[in-house]
Amino acid sequence: MLEELRITGLGVIEDTTLPLTRGMNVITGETGAGKTMVVTGLGLLFGGRADAGRVRADPGRATVEGRLRLSSQTAKAVAARVVDAGAEPDDDGSLLLSRTVTVEGRSRAHVGGRSVPVSLLGEIGEQTVAVHGQSDQLRLLRPAEQRASLDRFAGPEHEKLLTEYRELFTAWRRIEDDLADRRRNARERSQEADLLRLGLDEITRVAPQAGEDEELRTEAQRLEHAEGLRTAATIAHQAISGEDEAADASSLVNTARRSLEAQATLDPLLGELGLRLEEAASLLGDVAVELSAYLASLDADPERLQAIYERRAALRGLTRKYADDVEGVIAWADHAQKRLSELDVSDEALEELDRERQRLAGEVAGAAARLRAARLGAAGQFADKVTVELAGLAMPHSRVQVMVLPRPAGKSEPSLVVDGEEAGITADGADEVELRLLAHPGAPALPLQKGASGGELSRVMLAIEVVFAGAGGPPTLVFDEVDSGVGGQAAVEIGKRLARLARSHQVLVVTHLPQVAAFADRHLVVAKDTGGAITTSGVRVVEETARARELARMLAGLPDSDLGIAHAEELLAVAARERAA
Structure with missing residues (x-):
């Protein structure tokens, strides 16, 4: 629930705060007083597009702040997303949101006091607030929106069916496009494949190994300086464990150790130092053994050195052509191998792709048929529920029909046989959904855009929203003059329905109808002040x-x-x- 909304510097609103409550909040005021700016502010607060033209020149920026009380239905998901973004709700469970827009068009967003991307406000808004205005009525006239409304009503199981269908559709279209591209660009693909094979043959002949170039460089350096390395190792080995035991390092350390151990009973400190010398003697012994092994392995082998030079030259030849280093060459070869499979335009490859295309087409058609059956099942329930609501909105003789029809084939999209009939098929299925209105008994069932007046369309949209509210959805609903074109008893019925919605949702209504405003739990008035040099508006509770x-x-x-x-x-x-x- 939105507990409070503060707007500064937006349109005619200089600085005002809207204290909101549970239930039904109504916003009224004279035409031009700034009621629309309240809805605009809500849109900004929840990630809507910023319009710098609405920002007041003084102070040069518009700010919208809101305190959101997370309900049990949305708290977990919203709080988790907020924490992921590095912000946190307050200790009392409320969430502070803020959006600032400057006259230059720059926009900043904050959640829980931390700067966040504006998109996060949009994500929060999707789960907490649904805004419905007159533009939504126009959107409801679009076939795609009517299909989306039915899909939304059908619930989670239907959404799962739709997701599975779309995954199959995407895989099928990918195979279709791949097969068409291979057939259309066979010559170019063959040329590219030939070049890749030449490169792969060259790399295969050399057979580079990861890390090989560094190992060869180290080995070549040892072979090139074998005599100097042998001299250094020999001198060090003799110094540690030479034939003259009185002079080598190991003998001297052991002599020192024995001397200290002889007096350790008189002073424990000498005993501790003796132990450390014993460790040093052991370390010297290990180094002597390793030096001996090093000298045995050190060999100036001209043939091996020449082989290394040749191998490194071959590797450099690859790195000049394909990548900066050996690992890059190996990665290029892996990519080339995968790309070759994509470029294959042989008859066998095309036949295999075509079989896969046909298999997926059959699965897509089956999924589209299941989706259609689910829509048909939901359509009757949806129509009945909306019709019941229309009866309560002073349209007692009107009925809504939800038609689920095969999408005509022959348009720009592909087609498949679904339920024994060829139909155009898209990512949303093989159906067209159309809402029709029977305005009175005996009247023909006409599409909404032809059969509904402005006032009737407002009531149909409100009836649909009431039906949706019963199935869940965002906890806060905003209606911006959706009662336009309505009056008399119908206006009273709209007020009743909005009040009914307010039992389970927080409802914000911008209205010009007193019959609707009378049902409010809290009534806010936007009042315009023209007494100063600049017109401003504020909001007060009445x-x-x-x-x-x-x-x-x-x-x-x-x-x-x-x-x-x-x-x-x-x-x-x-x-x-x-x-x-």
């Missing part, structure tokens, strides 16, 4: 008499009319009784 005056203004444009106030109070009483019932 209660009791002030609320009745605001409703009177909405009813008749006369906030101080006794008759208007009496009518407003009667409307509030009716709404209170309806909500209680």
Whole structure:
């Protein structure tokens, strides 16, 4: 739930705070007072596109801040994503969000006091807030949106079916494209394959090994300086364990050790030093053994040195052509081998790809048929539930039909035989979904864009949202003048439905209808101040008499009319009784 929203420097709003509550929050005000800026601010707070043209020149930036109380349904997922981004909710479980936009168009976002990408605000918004405006009504007229609405209603199992279908569809299209490309560009692919084979043959003949160039360099250096290395090792070996025992290092250390051990009973410190000399003597012995082995292995072998020179020259030939080092050459060869399999345009390869394409096409058609069956099953339930809601929205004789029809073949997309009938097929299946409205008994079922007026479309959209709310969804719902074109009894019914939604969701409604505003748990008024040099707007909570005056203004444009106030109070009483019932 959104507990508080503060907006500064946005449009006509200089600085205002909206205290929000659970249930139904209504925002009203004169035309041009800035109601739309509240919705715009919400959009910014939850990752919407920033419009620098709405930022006030003074102070030169717009800031929207909000305090979000995470509900039990969304707390875990949102909190985990926030922590991943390096931020943290407050100790009381609330989350502070902030978005700033400058007149130059620069945008910054903060969550929990930490700077974050704007996209994180969008991710939080997807799980916590759903905004519906008049543009959503237009979007509902698009066939793709109607199909998405049905898929959303069908629930998690349907979503799983859709995901499985899309994975198969993607694999099938990848094979289709690959096969078409191989046939279309056979000559170019053959030329590229020939070049790769030449390179692979050269690398195979040399057969480079990882780390080989460094090992050869070290060995060549030893062979080139064998005499100097032998002299150094011999002198060191004689110094440690030469024939003259009185002069070599091992004998001298042992003599010192024995001298100290003889007096260790008189002073323990000498005993400790004697032990350290014993360790030194052991270390000298190990070094002497290793030097002896080194001298035995050291051999000036001109033939071996020549072989190393030749091997290093062969490796340099590869690194000049294919990569900077031997490891890069090996990686190039691995990539070339994989690429060759992709370039294969032999009859055998094309036939194998074609068999795989046909197999996947059959699986895609089967998955599309299962998806269609699921949509058909959900369509009846969806239509029935929306129709029931329309009856409660003063459209008692209207019915909604949800048609799931095969997508016509012959368009730009490919086609497959699904359920025995050829249909165009896309990443969303082989179906077209169309919402139709029967406005009254005996009327033809017409598509929404042809059969619904503006007011009817508003109510259809609200009915759909009520149905969706019953199946879960974001805990906060925002409606921006979705009651446009509605009045009279229909407006009262919209108020009832929004109040019903507010039992399980936080609802924010921007409205011009007093019949809707009367159902609010909290009523906020956006008021414009034109007394200064610059027009500004602020938001205030109205209660009791002030609320009745605001409703009177909405009813008749006369906030101080006794008759208007009496009518407003009667409307509030009716709404209170309806909500209680």
